[in-house]
Amino acid sequence: MKPGALRIRVRTLLAVASLTVMAVSFPSAAAEQTPLPLRQSDGPTAMARARVAADVLMNSYEPDKAWFPSSWWNSAVALQTVGDYMERTGDRRYLGQLNNTFEKDKGVFPAGVLSGDPLLGNFTSRAIDDSEWWGLTWLQAYDLTRDPKYLNMAVTIADYVNGYWDTGTCGGGVWWDGERTYKNAIVNGLWIRLTAELHNRIPGDTLWLGRSRTAWAWFQGSGMINANGLVNDGLTNACTNNGQNVWSYNQGLAIGAGLELWRATRDPQILNSVRRLADAAIGPDALVTEGVLSETCDAADQTCDDNAKQFKGIFMRYWTDLVDTTHERRYAAFLDQQATNLWQNDRDAAGRFGTRWSGATNDDHPNVFDWRTQASALSALIGDVPTPTPLASLAATLSPAQPVVMPAASGVTSLPLALGASATGYFPLLAIASVDAPAGWNASPRASVLRLQPRGNALPVSTTQPLKVTVPAAATDGHHLVTVNLLAAGLRFTTQADVLVAHTIDFDTGTVNENPWLFDAGGSQSNGVQNRFADGNAHFTYRFPFPADTTSAHVTLTIDAEFLVQASTDNEHWTTVLQESQPVTDGSNKADRNVDLTPYLGAAADGSKPVYLKVSDAFPNDGWGGRVYHVTANIVE
Template identity: 25%
Template sequence: MPSTLSTALLALLASPPLVAATCQKYIDAAVTAAANLQSAYFTGGSQQPWIGAVDSFHLSELDTLAGVATYSDVINTVFTAWEGQLDNGDSYDDVQWVSIAYLRAGNLAQAQKYYDIASTAVTTNYCGGGLFWNGNDDYKNAITNELYITTSGYLYDATKDAQYLTNLQTMFDDGLTNDGLCNNNQGTQWTYNQGTLLPGLAYLYKCAVNGGLRESCETTTANMCDADQQTFKGITVHYMSWFLSVSGRDNDSKYSGFIMAQADNVLEIAVGPTGWYSNLWYGLNGGAATWTASSQASALGALVAAGQQNC
């Protein structure tokens, strides 16, 4: 299930994930690196399609940074050797990398085509939700499901088609973001597993959940959090304030804004009888709001943390 830390990143990553740089020395270095990549790319055979998709994404971003269109045609050639594999759903993570690359390159039709192929792998009869990894329908892994969160968010942001937003919310609620899924396989936690999820969390924050923290054990209609788990959110917010105090970070930072946004949600969404607050910080009560000592203490942590900021 999504960790508290991952959920916190929802609100910290509200800005679009693709941010233009302003440091020219890095752009110049990237231009040289891209030219060298092009000269070596097919040495020893073509790259796997997902690597080509990631590389195409990098190159599209570089064109934007450099104000050129040097690599605008790369997307039209990089997958030519892999179309059969992609079209037949041999790898449902690969087709999503390709969907993202096409959308970044401005080809919505192709982006939707490969997203739709990935969507055929969604099922609830194994692990309760999520996507299978490939057409064998016998394994679900983190990256395929993390990608579906991010790709759904990216497509919703581009099209405002409500189905993409629904898919984003459903996949996030399924919580299948660790390899092994039904049972954590305790395998290596690769860096890209952590990074791939972040844009999806940002889109979820931007479009779906009012920026409020949510534990994986709670929804607006069902609460399975115990007393310990109902305490976690207040710790996250108050300890972030502690971090700002110790580190000397500017109180006008985005982290300070995150802290105050959580307190605002407590006051506006979690509010009950005067001075009492529930566990729901992100959505209106659908029958699962719980007013306990733990939910009250968690809200207190958020309110104290916000009181420590500059208003």
């Protein structure tokens, strides 16, 4: 198509869409906003961003074990975050997953199945704070469904936790663990919030209110809140502030606990205390670095562990409650700032968010992306969605979002993409999609119309438009963006594919450089640079789209533990190419191992010769599956 013809076609599509909008009298984006909105963000866009992030998070949910892989308390927080998303947006697609987890995981489990601790049934264990997280999750599920089984479970959990309230040490407070070794901020902030939520949902209650009041008074006088209004981690054996780190989730739970108790009592002193905690959190030398909410482990020379990855999201959950409760613009401005910063600086093309909300990264301590960091960021995006819920929203994604192209020496290489569009609302939409590809590349179709017929917010509707992008042989190595702009009735959304053009394969696992090659994470884990492992029934699969003129290829894996490595031309039929024959749990067999991939060079529709390489666990019963550190390949064309 000639450039002039393309412009004419786009103008025609725009005219058709405009006429359609006029015919249905679709409300404008401005009309959806209340006068002088508390949040300055674009409501429909904020809702669309939250939907994209929530869908990415739920891609990591494991329906068989009914959790997010390999983390018990983090799974509770992630599921509550999904509940927060559904409550805020009206989207109800994930109610089934909440129920699935409730029914499958409420029993007794030995250590190592769902938690490092034995689970005692009803989501309780020796980790008292873990039990409380699940109590709050089921109260969120009750709010969404009004099913009494969720409320009853929360009461059961709270009864269990109450057994660890002890006035014999430090005058009160809940013990952090079953062994009664530590009284700290998180378990007591959770306790106040949990008991206050129970009171606010049980008609005529006085029991839980009394416990919440007592716990709040004890917490305020415990010494854990320092002179600057910041919450240190816990108490010493002498019942004094231990001076340990001020984590954002401790500060957030203190805010959230006070807010829920204030709703129960309307005591102005409680709200004053909450404001002091909030002002301290965003004050000098506290939790904010250059405007971005940060943990101490977000520093460039540190790495947050799996627990700390979710702390900031917990803070933002209760900060959102603060904004909704006080309606103070300075608090709302901080919330907007976090959500905007996340979307602009800490998001990759696949809609994933990292642990450092500034987006900062380096080779030694990269910005880590996983489902925990996704759930954390989602809380900030949820908070940015205004209430009442926007009347309509429009979102878009490209799949694959991070594809790899290995061009042949001559000709072009085809890259198939799928544009997905989703919408909520009450009127039909004609969405115009326009594609922008790098110079010298071609995209077909460059412009198209997608028809969407939403029926409210509970079940967003979606449609898909296939795209084909051709990449010239002369394309330079590196990252190239393909951008799609979607426009409908005053609603806009932009999505991108981050195309890696590469003539070589050389990457460390556990880094952003691995992501384009990682075809299927398969429940695997990565907890640092040069580290991806697959225990039990987990696996991970790399896809190497070797150029069409490839005649032979070899890959070298730096690998250890109880690995099973298989190759395939189609991701369906597998041949074992490496296998550890003995149980190895100490990494003593770490070595570079070479695999000849020449017999597995496929023939894909895009002209490439892809090979799939899957790593799994040769002894799935003992939890020491294959662990890969580095991947390189030699290619002969």
